[in-house]
Amino acid sequence: MAHSLALFFSLLIFILSITSEAAPSIGINYGRVANDLPPPSKVVQLLKSQGITHVKLYDTDATVLSALSNTGIKVVVAMPNELLSSAAGDQSFADNWVKANISAYHPATQIEAIAVGNEVFVDPNNTTNYLVPAMNNVYNSLKKLNLHNDIKISSPIALSALSSSYPTSSGSFKSDLVEPVIKPMLEFLRKTGSYLMVNAYPFFAYAANSDKINLSYALFENNPGVVDSGNGFKYNSLFDAQVDAVNAATSALQYGDIKIVVSETGWPSKGDSNEIGASEANAASYNGNLVKRVLNGSGTPLRPNDPLNVFLFALFNENQKPGPTSERNYGLFYPTEQKVYDIPLTVAEVAAAPSSEVGKSQVPTKGGTWCVANGGAGAEKLQAALDYACGEGGADCAPIQKGATCYDPNTLEAHASYAFNSYYQKMSRASGTCNFGGAGYVVTQPPRFGKCEFPTGY
Incomplete structure (x- = not known):
C-alpha cells in the first residue's frame, strides 16, 4: 500500500510539473529607466494586486530582488550587455556574479531564468562574439551551486536577427549570424533544456508598412487573415506570424524542438506624428486582445500544442528612455500607479470581460466609442x-x-x-x-x- 501511495504521488508530481511547464502565462517587463517611479516595495504590491505572477527585469538590482522575496512571483533577471565580455573570458567573474546576484536571493526570490544580454546582435558595442561563451560560463556557475535545474539561461533576440520573415514559412536567420552564434546558442539551449527568448513587436512592422498591413490584423481583431503561400496556414494575427517566422527559422537549422518565449511585446499609447498607430486605444486593443489570445491556451499554427508564454512591455511609462516619443509610452501604468488604459491580465478577468471590452482599437464604430x-x-x-x-x-x-x-x-x-x-x-x-x-x-x-x-x- 505504501509503495502504491508513493508511486501515486510521484506520478501526480510529474503530471503537475508537466502541466505547469505547458501552461500559458502572461508576465510583464519591469523597466526602470525613469526618475519618477514608485519604490520597489510599492511596485510589488501593484503586481500582486493585478494578479501578475511573472516579471522580467533588466538587471539584478538588490532592492528590487529583495522586494520580490517571498511573494511567489517568478522572476527573470538579466546580465547586461556590458558584462558579457568579462563573463565570457573569466569563469571566476561569472562565478562571483552568480553568487552575488542569483544565489544570494534564490529561492526566496523565485528566479526562474537569466537573460544573458539583450538583443546582443544589434548592440552597437558589438558583443555578439561574447554571447555563447558567457551563457556557458553562467551555466557552469549555476551548476557549481546546483541551481542549473531551477534556473534557465537564454538571451532575447530581436526580429531583426531574421533575414526573412514574410511569408512566415520563409523565416530564416541572417547568414552572417548562423554559424558564429545562432547555431551554438540553439545547441546550448537544447543541451540545457532552455528556450529561445524573442522580442516581437507587430507595432514596428505596422508603423513601417501601414499601407500594406491591416490594422485589425496587427491588433488581433476580426480580419480576413493572411494565408501563407509556403505552408498553407492561415494567420489571423501579425503576432502569430512573427512568432512562427522564428519557429520556421529554427526549424530550418534543425532546431525546431526549441521552445520560444516572447520576452517582450507591446504597443505604445502615444507616439510622434510619424509613428502611425501609436495611441491609447490601439495599445489597449493590442495588449488586451494579446492577453486573451495567450490565455486561451492555444499555440501558433506551426506549434499548435505549444502554449505561449509572453512578457508584456512594459509595466510603467519610462520618462528617461531615449528615442521617439513611443519609447517612453509603452507602460500599462503611469508612475502614479494609475492605469494608462484598462485591460484584463488574468484568466479570471478575461472570462469576466465582455469580448467588446477586451481590446479597443482606434477604428470608428457607429455609436460605439x-x-x-x-x-x-x-x-x-x-x-x-x-x-x-x-x-x-x-x-x-x-x-x-x-x-x-x-x-x-x-x-x-x-x-x-x-x-x-x-x-x-x-x-x-x-x-x-x-x-x-x-x-x-x-x-x-x-x-x-x-x-x-x-x-x-x-
Whole structure:
C-alpha cells in the first residue's frame, strides 16, 4: 500500500510539473529607466494586486530582488550587455556574479531564468562574439551551486536577427549570424533544456508598412487573415506570424524542438506624428486582445500544442528612455500607479470581460466609442486641451458652462471629458481625434459624470 501511495504521488508530481511547464502565462517587463517611479516595495504590491505572477527585469538590482522575496512571483533577471565580455573570458567573474546576484536571493526570490544580454546582435558595442561563451560560463556557475535545474539561461533576440520573415514559412536567420552564434546558442539551449527568448513587436512592422498591413490584423481583431503561400496556414494575427517566422527559422537549422518565449511585446499609447498607430486605444486593443489570445491556451499554427508564454512591455511609462516619443509610452501604468488604459491580465478577468471590452482599437464604430479625459495627464495639459477643444476645435461646450446641464460635477476632468467627446464625435470618431497630446483616450462604454449624458454622434 505504501509503495502504491508513493508511486501515486510521484506520478501526480510529474503530471503537475508537466502541466505547469505547458501552461500559458502572461508576465510583464519591469523597466526602470525613469526618475519618477514608485519604490520597489510599492511596485510589488501593484503586481500582486493585478494578479501578475511573472516579471522580467533588466538587471539584478538588490532592492528590487529583495522586494520580490517571498511573494511567489517568478522572476527573470538579466546580465547586461556590458558584462558579457568579462563573463565570457573569466569563469571566476561569472562565478562571483552568480553568487552575488542569483544565489544570494534564490529561492526566496523565485528566479526562474537569466537573460544573458539583450538583443546582443544589434548592440552597437558589438558583443555578439561574447554571447555563447558567457551563457556557458553562467551555466557552469549555476551548476557549481546546483541551481542549473531551477534556473534557465537564454538571451532575447530581436526580429531583426531574421533575414526573412514574410511569408512566415520563409523565416530564416541572417547568414552572417548562423554559424558564429545562432547555431551554438540553439545547441546550448537544447543541451540545457532552455528556450529561445524573442522580442516581437507587430507595432514596428505596422508603423513601417501601414499601407500594406491591416490594422485589425496587427491588433488581433476580426480580419480576413493572411494565408501563407509556403505552408498553407492561415494567420489571423501579425503576432502569430512573427512568432512562427522564428519557429520556421529554427526549424530550418534543425532546431525546431526549441521552445520560444516572447520576452517582450507591446504597443505604445502615444507616439510622434510619424509613428502611425501609436495611441491609447490601439495599445489597449493590442495588449488586451494579446492577453486573451495567450490565455486561451492555444499555440501558433506551426506549434499548435505549444502554449505561449509572453512578457508584456512594459509595466510603467519610462520618462528617461531615449528615442521617439513611443519609447517612453509603452507602460500599462503611469508612475502614479494609475492605469494608462484598462485591460484584463488574468484568466479570471478575461472570462469576466465582455469580448467588446477586451481590446479597443482606434477604428470608428457607429455609436460605439466615446472620448474622455485622462486624469493622470495633469491639470495643465487637461486645461490646454480643454481650451483647444472649446475654442479652435469647435466643440459644443455650452452644456458645461455655469448653470447648464453638464456643469456639475464642476471638475476639470469632467468638463474636459465632455469637451473632448464633443470634438471627437464632431470629427466622426476619426483615428487620432481623441488624443489631445495624451490628455484623452477612447472608451467603449458611455461615460457618465453626475447626471450628464454624453452624445454619441452629430
